[in-house]
């Protein structure tokens with residue numbers, strides 16, 4: 001039987017993430033050529049396996065005497081996800097999973113998946129899915145930072161996030177979306193942005209409700225000179241440019257800068273683009289306002305990127321927190337006296353968020369604003385949006 005292309009794609013994606021430590025996005029970009037429909041189906045299966053890996057492994061465990069070879073384990077996880085979570089008819093799920101393993105492994109995959117079929121989704125009942133599907137170091141860190149909400153956070157990670165849009169001022173909203181209070185327009189998970197009317201005309205861009213908050217808190221005014229540091233792919237640059245500010249967007253990575261350029265071209269929004277390390281960038285003159293959306297572990301975006309828990313390691317947190325502090329101090333040097341600085345990370349880790357409040361750049365203070373009465377904000381996925389930490393600071397006027 002020829003290998004089923006969607007399951008082959010799923011297996012390729014799982015191998016890339018779990019065995020080679022590559023991101024799902026990168027693995028999708030470099031996947032072997034195949035029909036778009038098969039690639040999309042493979043992506044959906046792989047994403048389900050990554051979201052529910054601990055639960056699926058616990059469900060398979062009673063029928064495995066020892067750890068099977070890697071290709072068989074991938075096929076078993078794919079088959080179990082389809083049988084227990086995705087509602088694929090049993091015959092199709094088992095035969096498709098068997099089709100992607102080398103012949104000598106077909107017997108074990110077939111036998112185990114038949115057992116899983118007999119047991120059915122009931123095998124998942126009674127498992128502590130939230131804990132099983134969350135690496136223990138992340139669970140402990142979220143428990144320390146967010147208390148009992150850790151369970152609701154883990155539960156939120158089971159579902160794919162909706163598609164949130166930010167609209168250009170005056171744009172006609174595409175039909176069918178739910179308008180959220182801040183102006184975000186929400187569509188169900190799985191909605192393809194490119195198929196919504198107005199996409200090609202540059203009327204809107206994808207941006208999670210929480211990701212829209214940092215630029216809103218910066219509150220850029222028409223004609224203000226604003227720097228957007230760590231800018232690609234450019235959701236926040238677009239907001240600042242749409243507000244009428246004169247934006248300089250700084251991004252270190254050439255490929256990502258190109259994506260930022262393409263996004264702004266589609267949106268027909270102006271900004272000066274600079275390829276530079278924001279920690280060393282030395283422009284002429286200071287800015288009315290600076291936005292720093294710093295690189296981070298991205299543990300606030302797991303609903304959108306289910307590979308994140310499998311790729312990040314505890315040591316990444318302090319390394320990124322130190323980078324963020326260096327970038328924050330560099331960003332602070334660019335702000336005029338009396339000017340604003342907004343710092344954000346899409347992380348649930350306190351070290352990448354609340355801990356930075358203990359060492360604000362010299363000469364800066366928290367600057368309360370509508371929507372952030374204490375001068376900073378924390379959002380979490382169990383509130384229906386990505387997990388962000390955002391602080392709004394103001395440079396004191398010289399005495």
Ligand SMILES: C[S@@+](CC[C@H](N)C(=O)[O-])C[C@H]1O[C@@H](n2cnc3c(N)ncnc32)[C@H](O)[C@@H]1O
Nearest residue numbers: 230231232233234235236252253277278293295
């Ligand atoms: C969280 S993403 C930014 C998302 C972006 N602000 C948006 O709203 O679309 C972080 C970005 O920072 C870039 N980056 C990381 N370190 C940097 C540095 N030292 N200088 C400039 N850009 C950097 C990364 O390449 C990445 O594109």
